[in-house]
Amino acid sequence: MSGRYAFLDTAEAREALASRVAQVRERPALIAVLFPAAARSVARGPGPSGDPDGVAGPTLEDMVRVELLAALAGALAPPELAQEVRDLYHHGDAGERRAVLRGLDVLDTGREELAGAARELLADAMRTNDTRLIAAAASSAATALLDADSWRQGVLKCLFTGVPLGSAAGVPERADAELARMCADHAEERALAGREVPADVHLVLRHFPDQAARLDTRRTEA
Secondary structure: OOOOOOOOOOHHHHHHHHHHHHHHHHOHHHHHHHHHHHHHHOOOOOOOOOOOOOOOOOOHHHHHHHHHHHHHHOOOOHHHHHHHHHHHHHOOOHHHHHHHHHHHHHOOOOOHHHHHHHHHHHHHHHHOOOHHHHHHHHOOHHHHHOOHHHHHHHHHHHHHHOOOHHHOOOOOOOOOHHHHHHHHHHHHHHHHOOOOOOHHHHHHHOOOHHHHHHHHHHHHHO
């Protein structure tokens, strides 16, 4: 037990989580009560990243809730699980929504019901301006389910809101010439407005020298 929940630094917290995981496995409907209460009843605070806001990485309460989602995934059939995940997200506060997004990676998104739910929730998070939700969505392996345009828009949303692009899933492996053009456009717009160009654009542009050269030309002209 302590090995499985080693991210929790006290035996009391590990025992509390193990108890709640067992409850969800036995009575999945309890997730509606146990998931919101996780921070209060098990643990809260910065996770391994040290970021208390959960932008740079999951918080302790995120990690606890992901364990509860994993237990739920083992107890429900895909259609029921997909609906429960949607309900936890749409009825939850920002912290609970962030944890659902972090937990998409423990779901079998090879099943169409769960893939559909994942795409829906990722899209919803990317429509917000909440950097906690955007970061959680962008870092999820479930972004592989997004079509190319939706994925590119997610990357650009990270740049617009200051979410670190280094943690975005698919960068640079999925980056293409169109994303590079979009990033260069964004950088040029900021430069023309006298605003700082985010260094993260180079995580994409360094793989596309022709687009990176646009920024070099801009600096020379300036």
